[in-house]
Amino acid sequence: MATCKECKFITPSPTGDPSTGICLVDRMQLAETQKTKTAIRGKMVQKSMESCPKFEAGESWKDIKNLI
Amino acid sequence: MPTTERTARLKNRCRFKHVAGGEYVDPGVKAGVERARLITQAHKENIGEPTSIIRAKGLENILKKITIHIQDDELIVGANTEHPDYFPMYPELSYFSTMDMVESHYCDHKEEMAEIAEYWKPYTIQRKAEKYFTPEEIGIMYSATTVQPPMFVTAFSSIVPNYESVIEDGLLKRIEVVEQKIADAEEEIRKSPWNAPEKLHYLDKIDQWQAMLIAMKAVVGWAQRHARLAKIIAENFLTDPKRKEELLEISDICRHVPAYPARGLKDAMQSKWFTFLLCHSIERYSSGYGHKEDKLLWPFYKKSVIEKNEQPMTREEAVELFECERLKVSEHGSTKGRQLREFFAGSNDLFILTLGGINPDGSDASNDCTNAILEAAENIVTTEPSIAFRWNEKGNVETKKRVFNCIKKGFGFPSIKNDELNTQQLIKYFNVPEEIARDWALVLCMSPGITGRRGTQKTRSEGGSDVYPAKVMEIALTNGFDEFFTNMQLGPETGNAEEFTSFDQVWEAVKLQLRYAIELSLRSKDVGRIMESRYLCCPFISSIDDGCVEKGLDGNELAEVANPWHNIIGGSVVVVDSMAAIKKLVFDEKKYSMKELMDALRNNWEGKEEMRLDFWNAPKFGNDDPYADEIATKYYDLIADEWKRNTTYSGTFPLPLAQSVAGYIVNGPKTNATANGRHAGEALDDGGISPYMGCDKNGPTAVLKSVSKINGSKHKGILLNQRLSTVLMNSDAGFDLWHAYMKTWHGLGIDHVQFNVISSEEMKAAQIEPEKHTDTLVRIAGYSAKFIDLARYSQDTIIARTEQDLAAG
Ligand code: SF4
Numbered sequence: 001m002a003t004c005k006e007c008k009f010i011t012p013s014p015t016g017d018p019s020t021g022i023c024l025v026d027r028m029q030l031a032e033t034q035k036t037k038t039a040i041r042g043k044m045v046q047k048s049m050e051s052c053p054k055f056e057a058g059e060s061w062k063d064i065k066n067l068i
Numbered sequence: 069m070p071t072t073e074r075t076a077r078l079k080n081r082c083r084f085k086h087v088a089g090g091e092y093v094d095p096g097v098k099a100g101v102e103r104a105r106l107i108t109q110a111h112k113e114n115i116g117e118p119t120s121i122i123r124a125k126g127l128e129n130i131l132k133k134i135t136i137h138i139q140d141d142e143l144i145v146g147a148n149t150e151h152p153d154y155f156p157m158y159p160e161l162s163y164f165s166t167m168d169m170v171e172s173h174y175c176d177h178k179e180e181m182a183e184i185a186e187y188w189k190p191y192t193i194q195r196k197a198e199k200y201f202t203p204e205e206i207g208i209m210y211s212a213t214t215v216q217p218p219m220f221v222t223a224f225s226s227i228v229p230n231y232e233s234v235i236e237d238g239l240l241k242r243i244e245v246v247e248q249k250i251a252d253a254e255e256e257i258r259k260s261p262w263n264a265p266e267k268l269h270y271l272d273k274i275d276q277w278q279a280m281l282i283a284m285k286a287v288v289g290w291a292q293r294h295a296r297l298a299k300i301i302a303e304n305f306l307t308d309p310k311r312k313e314e315l316l317e318i319s320d321i322c323r324h325v326p327a328y329p330a331r332g333l334k335d336a337m338q339s340k341w342f343t344f345l346l347c348h349s350i351e352r353y354s355s356g357y358g359h360k361e362d363k364l365l366w367p368f369y370k371k372s373v374i375e376k377n378e379q380p381m382t383r384e385e386a387v388e389l390f391e392c393e394r395l396k397v398s399e400h401g402s403t404k405g406r407q408l409r410e411f412f413a414g415s416n417d418l419f420i421l422t423l424g425g426i427n428p429d430g431s432d433a434s435n436d437c438t439n440a441i442l443e444a445a446e447n448i449v450t451t452e453p454s455i456a457f458r459w460n461e462k463g464n465v466e467t468k469k470r471v472f473n474c475i476k477k478g479f480g481f482p483s484i485k486n487d488e489l490n491t492q493q494l495i496k497y498f499n500v501p502e503e504i505a506r507d508w509a510l511v512l513c514m515s516p517g518i519t520g521r522r523g524t525q526k527t528r529s530e531g532g533s534d535v536y537p538a539k540v541m542e543i544a545l546t547n548g549f550d551e552f553f554t555n556m557q558l559g560p561e562t563g564n565a566e567e568f569t570s571f572d573q574v575w576e577a578v579k580l581q582l583r584y585a586i587e588l589s590l591r592s593k594d595v596g597r598i599m600e601s602r603y604l605c606c607p608f609i610s611s612i613d614d615g616c617v618e619k620g621l622d623g624n625e626l627a628e629v630a631n632p633w634h635n636i637i638g639g640s641v642v643v644v645d646s647m648a649a650i651k652k653l654v655f656d657e658k659k660y661s662m663k664e665l666m667d668a669l670r671n672n673w674e675g676k677e678e679m680r681l682d683f684w685n686a687p688k689f690g691n692d693d694p695y696a697d698e699i700a701t702k703y704y705d706l707i708a709d710e711w712k713r714n715t716t717y718s719g720t721f722p723l724p725l726a727q728s729v730a731g732y733i734v735n736g737p738k739t740n741a742t743a744n745g746r747h748a749g750e751a752l753d754d755g756g757i758s759p760y761m762g763c764d765k766n767g768p769t770a771v772l773k774s775v776s777k778i779n780g781s782k783h784k785g786i787l788l789n790q791r792l793s794t795v796l797m798n799s800d801a802g803f804d805l806w807h808a809y810m811k812t813w814h815g816l817g818i819d820h821v822q823f824n825v826i827s828s829e830e831m832k833a834a835q836i837e838p839e840k841h842t843d844t845l846v847r848i849a850g851y852s853a854k855f856i857d858l859a860r861y862s863q864d865t866i867i868a869r870t871e872q873d874l875a876a877g
Binding site (some may be wrong): 011012013014015016017018022024026027028030031033034035036037038039040041042043044059 | 173869
């Protein structure tokens with residue numbers, strides 16, 4: 001079973017702690033009034049956690065579009 | 069265009085080490101293992117010796133055995149790793165950072181490095197410092213939500229090396245001075261009668277001086293290795309007579325510096341580069357490129373380029389040398405934990421040099437060396453090193469025109485600091501004598517510190533680290549608990565905002581949360597400082613500081629000139645605008661209750677678009693609107709006062725420094741919806757005092773007027789980003805309009821300003837066809853980056869900044 005750690009939406013932990021990361025999968029398009037376009041709801045995850053239904057295998061660093 | 073074919077070739081094959089989204093862009097970049105291997109070997113062999121000696125022997129082992137290389141076309145030689153594609157590792161700093169690297173795809177020596185990391189685990193400053201904090205405090209700091217994780221886990225630091233003493237004295241002379249100090253101490257402790265309180269301190273000092281000797285001798289030997297390598301290549305592997313001659317000259321230079329004083333510009337540049345590598349990257353890792361380059365090099369520039377009596381060269385050759393320097397910096401790999409790689413999206417590291425200002429005698433310090441450095445930056449087009457320009461009334465117009473030329477081309481640098489304001493700050497708060505204060509340079513992106521032979525900043529525990537105000541305000545409304553990102557209690561219980569019945573209660577809660585974050589962060593820095601001085605002595609860095617040599621102290625321990633500051637990163641204006649909206653809509657007009665607001669924020673304004681628009685359209689900072697500006701003034705005074713309550717390691721209080729690096733991007737996703745009408749996960753404000761994206765609607769002068777109401781003298785710096793029209797800047801009237809704007813800026817006593825000069829159309833075109841826009845640069849905050857190396861979320865935040873029309877006033 002895949003874990004969050006293999007997911008391409010995860011970005012590195014804030015400290016370099018290899019056991020945690022930040023999930024950046026949850027995005028929303030913003031209203032016209034806002035000058036930026038996207039909001040990303042970050043979520044702190046343990047890399048040992050089982051993946052969620054949005055899991056996509058890959059490594060985040062390979063696809064800059066998924067990053068912030 | 070690069071000035072010569074050489075620098076064109078060098079640029080073409082430069083192994084740039086900048087990062088995007090927390091990762092190195094160039095797929096060839098790898099973690100070099102030699103430094104880690106060699107320092108570990110020396111540690112095992114010398115365990116039991118005093119720490120300063122262990123550290124010196126570690127440096128000696130690295131410098132004796134690390135693979136050295138000289139690349140084709142190079143005029144400045146030397147690197148921090150065994151291969152130009154690599155960056156070094158520092159297992160003695162943070163276990164997490166090392167393990168993170170070991171697990172990454174950058175590390176090809178996983179087994180060996182994991183073993184090295186495990187060996188160092190109990191010795192790292194991370195493990196030494198962690199025990200002075202509760203698990204809850206560690207959890208808060210490591211979550212990077214209200215404060216930056218401490219340097220003992222991120223391994224991040226910054227320094228201003230004493231380049232002057234190396235270039236002016238040469239190390240052999242300094243070795244003699246240190247030997248004499250040891251001889252004098254030995255004599256003192258043998259004097260009759262024995263007096264323990266007066267003599268015993270010499271024991272530690274003798275160790276420190278011995279360590280300095282080991283380090284300096286090793287450095288001279290390392291430079292000689294480069295001299296030999298250059299000669300071997302020249303005599304055995306080259307047929308091109310011109311390159312052969314160049315390499316023999318490089319050999320002569322490395323034989324001469326840093327052992328002896330520099331003779332001309334070539335010596336000074338090489339000596340400076342060796343010193344940079346040692347202080348920023350080999351002895352330990354420290355970010356930055358802090359020095360006053362034009363002042364430092366001017367005597368040698370004069371000798372070589374103007375008077376032509378030492379290492380004579382043409383002006384064009386000098387510009388070429390400065391271009392080579394920019395490429396060396398671009399190729400220099402620095403090792404940062406991932407949190408910091410994300411924080412510097414698009415950059416390699418915070419390499420920032422300082423130019424301009426005035427001399428110690430009060431005369432204009434801009435000279436032809438300043439102009440040549442700016443010309444090189446204009447020609448070679450690299451994001452690094454960034455340049456800060458000290459804008460003084462006395463500064464000559466020719467140099468200011470060159471500054472304008474770089475800005476007009478869209479580099480995002482030089483960023484401009486108010487020279488008089490920043491000089492006065494060092495005099496007023498840190499008791500720096502005026503002549504010394506006049507030689508200041510930025511330590512990192514925004515903070516002035518002294519340069520010269522003694523008392524410069526040696527570690528980021530002196531100045532640095534961050535508090536994140538938007539998150540602090542978020543938890544101030546939720547009783548200190550982070551419901552949005554970590555599900556942790558991040559601060560004291562200051563009440564639930566639903567129950568607040570006055571604006572003062574909101575203010576008080578923010579103040580107390582801020583206080584907690586500041587104090588936790590300051591304590592972590594000072595605990596780190598003690599651990600650095602106990603376990604992370606830097607004998608070479610200490611050996612080139614006259615104060616450390618005189619007193620026999622390590623540079624981490626000695627705080628001869630205090631320079632404490634603390635960053636307040638990305639979110640200050642979100643706080644100000646949110647406060648203004650709450651005051652107006654909840655407490656003045658009573659249109660909404662705090663309960664309604666908290667419900668809306670918790671639900672990310674869902675189903676409450678009309679209410680969100682009310683908050684979005686409430687008074688905003690940056691429009692010369694007294695309602696919002698009054699709150700801003702109060703807020704910036706509050707943060708200065710809150711820091712002022714504390715006394716740090718160096719015996720005084722830190723000044724806050726409002727800026728953002730890429731923190732406004734990285735911290736956006738960690739911050740819930742805010743009362744300025746911002747959604748959860750939307751970016752924060754992009755400077756330290758830049759109006760929120762799209763909220764400055766009354767033109768550039770209104771922005772300046774709002775900013776000028778803040779008492780900048782209470783702050784170490786306050787970053788202002790402005791975006792200007794490309795058409796106008798490139799028109800015939802461009803310089804005059806910009807110059808008039810700068811005079812207004814200066815006259816209003818504002819600390820800082822930096823510019824993006826790029827159209828939305830160009831940025832949008834670069835998003836569609838990135839391959840056609842490889843040299844398009846933008847200013848993030850505190851540094852510049854290639855636009856195409858930013859993720860879409862980050863790119864959009866630059867496009868979103870208001871393009872100001874200087875002609876409209
Ligand atoms: S598996 Fe789900 S929660 Fe984990 S990182 Fe991927 S998208 Fe996020």
